[in-house]
Amino acid sequence: MTIAWAIFKKELRTFFVSPLAYVFLGVFLLLAGFFFSMGVSLTGEASLRIMLANLSISLLFLLPLLTMRHFADERRSGTFELLMTAPVPLWAMLLGKWFASLALCVILLLGTLLFPGILAYYGDPDWGVILTGYLGLLLACSAFVSAGLFSSSLTDEPVAAGLIGVVLLLPFWVAGSISEMVDTDGLRSALRHLSLLAQIEPFNRGVIDSAAVAWFLLVTFGFLFLTWRSIESRRWR
Amino acid sequence: MIRADHLSKRFGHLHAVRDVSFQVEKGEILGFIGPNGAGKTTTMRMLTGFIPASEGRAEVAGFDVFESPMEVRRRVGYLPETPPLYRELSIGEYLRFVAEIRGISRSQQIAAVGRVMEQVGLAGWESRIVGSLSKGYRQRVGLAQAIIHDPPVLILDEPSSGLDPAQVAGMRDFVRQLAQDRTVILSTHILTEVEQLCSRVVLINGGQILADEGIDEIRRHAGGGVRYRIELGGADPESIPAQVGALAEVEQVQPLPPQDGLAVLDVRAPGDPRTAIAALATARGWSVRAMERRVPSLEDAFLALIGVER
Numbered sequence: 001m002t003i004a005w006a007i008f009k010k011e012l013r014t015f016f017v018s019p020l021a022y023v024f025l026g027v028f029l030l031l032a033g034f035f036f037s038m039g040v041s042l043t044g045e046a047s048l049r050i051m052l053a054n055l056s057i058s059l060l061f062l063l064p065l066l067t068m069r070h071f072a073d074e075r076r077s078g079t080f081e082l083l084m085t086a087p088v089p090l091w092a093m094l095l096g097k098w099f100a101s102l103a104l105c106v107i108l109l110l111g112t113l114l115f116p117g118i119l120a121y122y123g124d125p126d127w128g129v130i131l132t133g134y135l136g137l138l139l140a141c142s143a144f145v146s147a148g149l150f151s152s153s154l155t156d157e158p159v160a161a162g163l164i165g166v167v168l169l170l171p172f173w174v175a176g177s178i179s180e181m182v183d184t185d186g187l188r189s190a191l192r193h194l195s196l197l198a199q200i201e202p203f204n205r206g207v208i209d210s211a212a213v214a215w216f217l218l219v220t221f222g223f224l225f226l227t228w229r230s231i232e233s234r235r236w237r
Numbered sequence: 238m239i240r241a242d243h244l245s246k247r248f249g250h251l252h253a254v255r256d257v258s259f260q261v262e263k264g265e266i267l268g269f270i271g272p273n274g275a276g277k278t279t280t281m282r283m284l285t286g287f288i289p290a291s292e293g294r295a296e297v298a299g300f301d302v303f304e305s306p307m308e309v310r311r312r313v314g315y316l317p318e319t320p321p322l323y324r325e326l327s328i329g330e331y332l333r334f335v336a337e338i339r340g341i342s343r344s345q346q347i348a349a350v351g352r353v354m355e356q357v358g359l360a361g362w363e364s365r366i367v368g369s370l371s372k373g374y375r376q377r378v379g380l381a382q383a384i385i386h387d388p389p390v391l392i393l394d395e396p397s398s399g400l401d402p403a404q405v406a407g408m409r410d411f412v413r414q415l416a417q418d419r420t421v422i423l424s425t426h427i428l429t430e431v432e433q434l435c436s437r438v439v440l441i442n443g444g445q446i447l448a449d450e451g452i453d454e455i456r457r458h459a460g461g462g463v464r465y466r467i468e469l470g471g472a473d474p475e476s477i478p479a480q481v482g483a484l485a486e487v488e489q490v491q492p493l494p495p496q497d498g499l500a501v502l503d504v505r506a507p508g509d510p511r512t513a514i515a516a517l518a519t520a521r522g523w524s525v526r527a528m529e530r531r532v533p534s535l536e537d538a539f540l541a542l543i544g545v546e547r
């Protein structure tokens with residue numbers, strides 16, 4: 001556990017000394033501000049529904065860029081050899097990296113707390129709904145981050161890793177729209193289950209849907225497991 | 238301390254290491270030499286457990302590399318060919334991170350970092366960013382990383398590559414000092430380094446061991462021992478080789494291309510034939526420019542063993 005903690009601290013430290021961190025933070029807050037003002041002016045509601053839904057899709061594209069360096073960079077700089085010849089269990093490495101990426105997501109989301117603050121100043125927002133909305137977004141981040149880790153374990157090229165990550169996550173986005181076009185009932189409901197927006201929707205209504213929570217956790221652990229398998233199998237080649 | 242037992246490694250169709258076996262005892266510095274691409278790095282990676290062997294087994298510090306990888310990792314210090322550094326961190330941060338993942342307890346981390354920085358000559362450099370360091374200093378940080386947990390076994394992959402001559406000398410002294418109570422494998426293609434540091438040499442080429450012996454034995458194998466290079470001038474240079482060859486002390490004369498009108502001979506003899514040749518030269522009235530005794534260098538031995546004609 002202390003080793004996972006060491007990896008966690010190292011990841012955060014190396015991230016925040018790079019200018020990329022601040023560009024990323026800036027772009028994200030800019031997007032959030034745009035979605036916020038769009039949502040408020042379109043609906044006239046004191047809610048974050050529109051902003052959070054749009055941010056979840058933006059993060060689907062942005063987070064793989066954040067996680068793409070993880071294993072790809074370790075391999076390219078040779079530090080993977082350091083980690084793999086020190087007594088670092090693979091799970092500790094995965095856990096440290098996953099938690100570090102999730103912590104970055106928390107920091108990103110904390111930045112957007114400015115917007116509920118504005119709502120509270122001018123109106124009377126429902127804090128319960130805002131809280132569950134953020135919880136849903138954080139769960140989505142957790143799934144995206146572990147998909148990103150998996151894509152990063154597949155290749156030594158960070159950019160390729162980023163693209164693979166986006167491609168892996170795209171089905172979760174388009175499944176919803178495709179399901180509308182499908183006639184077969186079984187297939188439609190299957191696609192709707194795959195859809196990110198369908199899973200995150202209850203959170204934006206103020207409902208903590210245990211099935212949706214389980215869905216995000218399943219995707220998270222599924223990708224973490226695949227990452228673990230991919231790293232193990234690449235050692236043999 | 239280290240035992241490689243019929244290790245082989247295949248990458249797809251490439252047979253990078255074939256049936257490599259050797260042992261290194263405590264306190265020994267083993268020179269692991271061979272041309273680039275010979276399989277040195279692959280073998281070392283198998284010994285550290287970084288990559289699994291296709292066949293065979295390895296034992297380090299009493300533990301099987303494959304069966305008890307964590308025990309082996311705890312006892313090995315490893316410096317890969319390119320030092321494994323995080324460019325964004327400062328030297329202090331980097332070494333503290335290594336101390337943490339090496340399982341050094343919190344209370345001892347600062348002391349351990351201070352000790353290795355002192356040892357490799359980086360005292361006072363804690364806050365320097367690793368990415369801004371020159372090659373020589375990066376190598377020092379790499380070495381500090383390898384010894385921070387005071388391992389009984391050290392595996393160093395070309396530790397002096399890219400260093401300037403003063404740094405190379407410093408690195409050698411340091412490795413020699415480290416080896417006093419440790420077991421060291423040192424891969425290199427700088428043969429003078431091997432001559433200065435190592436008692437034994439394993440020579441590998443094409444993934445196979447060509448020689449595993451003391452340095453003197455390897456030298457003896459190469460080019461048939463001591464030779465003499467003799468340069469003589471006389472009225473009739475053409476006849477000089479035959480006349481020298483007729484001496485009882487001389488076993489064989491190989492004429493080399495003449496230089497500046499002088500006959501140049503490569504002489505092989507059981508004892509030192511130079512007094513006899515000098516006496517002959519005086520009797521014939523020849524001039525003598527050079528009489529040089531040549532001990533085959535490790536370079537010669539190396540090239541002879543890997544089958545390259547010089």
